[in-house]
Every structure is written in structure tokens, then in C-alpha cells.
Amino acid sequence: MSVPLVAVTSQVLDLQALVDELAKTGSGDGAITPFVGLVRDHNQGRRVEYLEYEAYDALAVRALNRIVDEARQAWPDTRVAVHHRTGRLEIGEASIIIAAASPHRAHAFAACRYAIERVKQIVPIWKHEHFAGGDVWLEGATADPEDEVARATAYRIACA
Amino acid sequence: MRVTIRLFARLRDLAGSGELVRDVPHPATVQTVWRTLVTEMPALGDYERTMSVAVNADYSRMTASVNEGDEVAFLPPVSGG
Numbered sequence: 186m187s188v189p190l191v192a193v194t195s196q197v198l199d200l201q202a203l204v205d206e207l208a209k210t211g212s213g214d215g216a217i218t219p220f221v222g223l224v225r226d227h228n229q230g231r232r233v234e235y236l237e238y239e240a241y242d243a244l245a246v247r248a249l250n251r252i253v254d255e256a257r258q259a260w261p262d263t264r265v266a267v268h269h270r271t272g273r274l275e276i277g278e279a280s281i282i283i284a285a286a287s288p289h290r291a292h293a294f295a296a297c298r299y300a301i302e303r304v305k306q307i308v309p310i311w312k313h314e315h316f317a318g319g320d321v322w323l324e325g326a327t328a329d330p331e332d333e334v335a336r337a338t339a340y341r342i343a344c345a
Numbered sequence: 346m347r348v349t350i351r352l353f354a355r356l357r358d359l360a361g362s363g364e365l366v367r368d369v370p371h372p373a374t375v376q377t378v379w380r381t382l383v384t385e386m387p388a389l390g391d392y393e394r395t396m397s398v399a400v401n402a403d404y405s406r407m408t409a410s411v412n413e414g415d416e417v418a419f420l421p422p423v424s425g426g
Binding site: 324 | 420
């Protein structure tokens with residue numbers, strides 16, 4: 186069964202499945218770089234108990250596909266896959282997994298980093314943080330996929 | 346004409362619902378839908394400076410036109426990853 190390159194799911198994320206999918210479809214690749222984003226137990230001085238992730242699923246999938254396409258434009262020999270989880274996640278669980286496959290490790294690392302930076306900029310997903318003594322919706326970037334400054338920033342970080 | 350409004354995260358909490366159906370005058374833009382919403386729920390108004398908007402699950406602009414049956418979403422700043 187083939188694994189989609191992009192997904193927004195309430196199921197536990199499976200990095201190995203994502204890596205295997207890229208590996209079996211890219212005989213010219215010399216590297217796959219994984220990234221796993223975890224729920225950590227502290228944030229801005231608060232003791233985090235758990236997170237709830239909410240997504241606008243249809244648009245989130247669209248935005249993830251856009252990021253995969255952007256990465257391919259920036260590094261034409263590189264393929265990126267991203268799965269993001271939603272719902273309640275406990276400390277230490279993976280909220281996002283990314284894998285980038287390329288003939289060359291430098292492009293794989295860069296595309297992987299680019300993808301996570303862009304996720305934080307333009308994918309309509311929100312963290313609802315439940316901490317000791319309360320809860321808060323976290324709000325980061327105003328999502329605008331057409332913002333070329335944001336895109337250039339992500340690219341610059343990826344290539345640093 | 347009738348549109349479906351989708352709200353997420355804190356906007357959804359403030360409104361008490363993630364999905365509302367409202368009648369707006371025709372012709373309408375995303376701005377028209379937003380004004381209708383904020384007139385009904387002034388507490389949402391502060392988000393105008395920082396939110397993003399989408400029409401039928403595609404990023405859009407306040408000036409974009411809206412048609413009968415469209416789904417118009419208002420999105421607080423995102424925090425995925």
C-alpha cells in the first residue's frame with residue numbers, strides 16, 4: 186500500500202513508512218533526511234500538560250502540497266513528504282514528520298528544513314496548549330502563501 | 346444569498362461555533378461576510394489585523410467576491426508544526 190506524501194491525520198505518525206515510501210520510489214537518491222517535531226513539556230515558562238492540534242483539513246492539505254511543490258522548485262532533484270497530526274497529543278508524541286529525499290545530502294537537509302519553516306508560516310493548523318493552571322491558543326504567523334518575504338526567509342534559513 | 350462561515354482555533358472559541366450559515370447581501374466580498382460576522386459578534390473584530398481568509402478552502406483576500414453557497418473561512422495566525 187502506498188503512503189501519501191502529504192497528510193493531515195489524527196492517527197499516530199509513522200516516520201519509517203514515510204522514509205520507506207520515498208526510498209522505494211527513488212533509486213537515484215543518495216540521502217533521506219527525516220525531521221520529527223515533538224510535543225515538549227514546557228513553553229514560554231509554562232509547564233505543558235498536553236496539546237490539542239486543530240486543522241482546517243482541506244486547506245492544510247493544499248498548503249502542504251504547495252510546500253512540497255515549492256521545495257521541488259528550489260531543489261529540483263529533491264522530493265519532500267510531510268504528515269501532520271491533529272487532535273490531542275501527549276508530551277513526547279510526534280506532531281509532524283517530514284522526510285526529504287535527494288541524490289545529495291545537502292539538498293535533502295535544506296529541503297527538509299525549508300518544509301518545516303514553511304509549515305509554521307502557511308499551514309492552517311493551530312496548537313491549543315493545556316498547561317498547569319490553564320489553556321491558551323498559540324498564534325504565530327499570519328498565513329499568506331503569496332508573501333515572498335516569508336518564503337525567502339524560509340529559504341535563507343534552509344540554506345544557512 | 347447564503348454562505349457558510351468556518352472559524353478555527355480561538356476565533357471558533359469566541360464565536361462558540363466553528364460553522365455558521367448566514368445570509369449576506371449580493372454582491373458580496375469576503376469583507377462583507379466579515380462585517381456581518383463582526384456586527385453580530387464584536388469580540389471577533391480584533392482579528393481583522395492578523396487573520397487570514399479562505400474561500401472554498403483556498404487562501405483568498407478580503408476583496409475577493411463571494412458567491413451563493415461559498416465556504417468563507419477566517420483563520421487566526423497559524424501555529425502548526
